[in-house]
Amino acid sequence: MSIVVPVRKSATVNPLKQSAPLGAAMAYLGVEGAVPLFHGSQGCTAFALVLMVRHFKETIPIQTTAMNEVSTILGGADHLEEALLNLKSRMKPKLIGIASTALTETRGEDMAGEVRTILKRRADDLAGTTVVYASTPDFTGALEEGWAKATEAVIAGLVPETRVAGADPLAVNILVGQHLTPGDIEAVRDLVESFGLTPTLLPDISLSLDGTVPDAWVPTSYGGTPLAAIGAMGRAAATFAIGEHMAAPGRLLADRTGVPLTVQPSLTGLEAADAFVAALARLSGRPVPERQKRERSRLVDAMLDGHLIVGERKVAVAAEPDLLFAVTTLLAGLGARIVGAVSTAVGSRALERIPAEEVLIGDLGDLERLAREGDADLIATHSHGRQAAERLHRPHLRIGFPIFDRLGSQHKVSVGYAGTRALMFEIANLFQAEHHAPSPAGLDPFRDRPVPAALSPEPRPC
């Protein structure tokens, strides 16, 4: 159990957070044929878009209602309507996912009402395109919250209220958390399918932001969860929400359909993977595939080898709550000490279970300070932590979003037995690469003690 310490300072130094609309846009992009639409000034969209391009190295179709001074004062409904109609005619998306921004929320627009009105009035023009809306002011929450709210919007907009849970006894809903990469999502799909189950993963950026080269120009998201599959989620036998922040979308889905929900806070680590594999075995009534048994044994062996390197190392980690939970539990489970844990949101249940004395809601400035004070051997956070790592002369494990100075972050897998092993090896190798040669000064038994002047040593002649 850790104590969550809220922000105590006024100046944020090197932010850890990205804003909620960005998380929402990312989630919308995990739906087939989708276009995210930010209701705000165009800068909101441009910054988010550029950051996603830097991370995914992909064209990112995010649109904006381009609020201007006049619409900010008089109301943005016209801009929203115009944007929807333009997107419809230009891109013919299957889904338009609206995310509000701090600007429109501060103005106090009745977005939900306006969206309803527009949809009613323009029903013919917008036929064939589903429009959903998530309230994601920039000043509340971060990526995880935005991602979860967009997922809720998609469920509310596309999953009908039914009571046919279990009609497809082999169908499983997986509500994927923001902390999973496209590579992770694919690994989850493979794992679920290996039990003979049919998963519907939502949002599924493994089909859209996984870096492929389509044969034709696609203006919307390349792929993602098919709308039909989302519509059929009420027929599944079970829902798994991966990450605490996906509990709310999971509850919404359970409310609408009665499909029972299980929240898996993490899929990283031996125990987490065991719990998920056991759940899939129960659900499917099938034995655990030999491949998974082998992978488990490999992970156990990797932990035996890895603990010799990771054990007793001091690590400072900054990440959104569920990712922080996944990474710190893995590290602490190998005997590492978490000398700094920094996160973004006060409300998450994941934070209470971080294996550190306290979790600071803060920024990368806090991470740097904690790492320095705790003499951390490694810092783990997204790419913006590189400045701190350079100043501290410590290795930097890149986790989370954005990772813009390394290629391939979207393909990294850290879930399940094999993914946990890969992450653990990456961590252990960072330590190994930092090998510090022993030195006479560092091993001198009198290094921390004053030496009497009379006995002041004459150094060895070499």
Place this chain on the structure above:
Amino acid sequence: MSLQAKIQDVFNEPACDKNLLKDEKARKKGCSKPLTPGAAAGGCAFDGAKIVLQPITDAAHLIHGPLACEGNSYDNRHAASSGPLLYRTSFTTDVTELDVVMGQGEKKLYRAIREIVETHAPPAVFVYSTCVTALIGDDIEAVCKTASAKFATPVIPVIAPGFAGAKQLGNKLAGETLFDHVIGTAEPEVSTPTDINIIGEYNLSGELWQVEPLFRRLGIRLHACITGDARYRDVASAHRSRVNMMVCSAALINLARKMEERYGIPYFEGSFYGVEDTSDALRQTARLLVRTGADPDLLTRTEALIAEEEARVWARLAPYRPLLQGKRVLLYTGGVKSWSVVSALMEMGMEIVGTSVRKSTAEDKARIKQLMKDDPHMFEAIAPRDMYRMLKDREADIMLSGGRTQFIALKAKTPWMDINQERHDAFAGYDGMVEMVKKIAAAIHNPVWAAVRAPAPWETAEADDLFAPNFLADALVTPTFGGPVLTETVLADTLPQDAPALPAGAFLKAFAGSDAQELGEC
């Protein structure tokens, strides 16, 4: 002297207790047991020679042989340097088939020496013979002699081909090399009445630096460490030191004895592993220095330092006692002198369930017996299968051993700590003991053990239920999996109140056997 004569000379070691007990005939046979084909493990004489000489940091070490000898073995130990790094660069003549057939080995060796001298200008080049170059009759000594004269750089032949014997023999042959070709070939710039050499300490992981300041604090000057963190010139002038301390194993006893004979330097055998041993090493050094003319005041100062350091080390060890009290340790090591470590671990309240005495002397064994009053579990060697069984049955809470047995412990999911020469941690002197105890505590209490010992989900008692098909519906209502990674189920209480009358959590059963037609499409 031929290699055979040299080996005979090495075996006939008058300073060796064991050797003295033998009759004339047995003495000639030598002290190394013949290797058993099919059941031999461990390094060869070449390996042993390189272990001793390579820590001379500013010298070039050139291995004259086919690639395997050096290519497969270089950069494998952690002898640390405070300065020059040339010793870590691997040089080999990489003798090829054509070189062997055409007899070009000597020429290639000569050219290799020239290239090294021209490129790196080292104070000396050590040239190691190997099985193949010894077999084809390359006259390495002649090449070295010529090269020395030609390049005005000491080029030292190290004649210890692998087939000559085991690693320990190689250690001794390296000692002979130093005695014959290096020590006494230079005069020191400075010489004091408290100059000492330490023989057989290789500064692995920087261990020399954990103890050298203790000597310095007493005004004792370490002139040459043979060969940890050594400079060639210091070793070459080591004959002017007043006392030799010979560390641990009797590997270089021939060198210590011959230095006493030729240069009148008294020596003693000591160790820096364990609290008492470290104190004893300081005490004996002081005593011998005073005997050779140092100020007798040194004895008083030494006792004062020992008292201060011992009080400090025990105080620093005390916090680990609660963590280690009653923990059972299996010691399996040859390198570290077992008894001194045993005594420190017992001081921590640990129970020694066994200790190997493979390389211990009769005196060591007697001390271990004395320390472990009740049931001295001393053994020469344990077969890997038996060791695995012991550890698997949790007969020990930790094994301290070397890399060779590391995976026996790890595969048995038992804490393990490296205590042999290949380790990365420095365990010498008073500080080293604290470091070792700290590491043992961390290894035993690492949370990984609980995780890796937990059964897989399919190995648990409920596994049968787990895979029973009719378990499906119940499992969904009340999942039983979980554990430290908390898994919550939110189901019944989230169902809307006005939902069709379904008993909470029972709807799946209610629909069992229904098909999509009856349920209607969404």
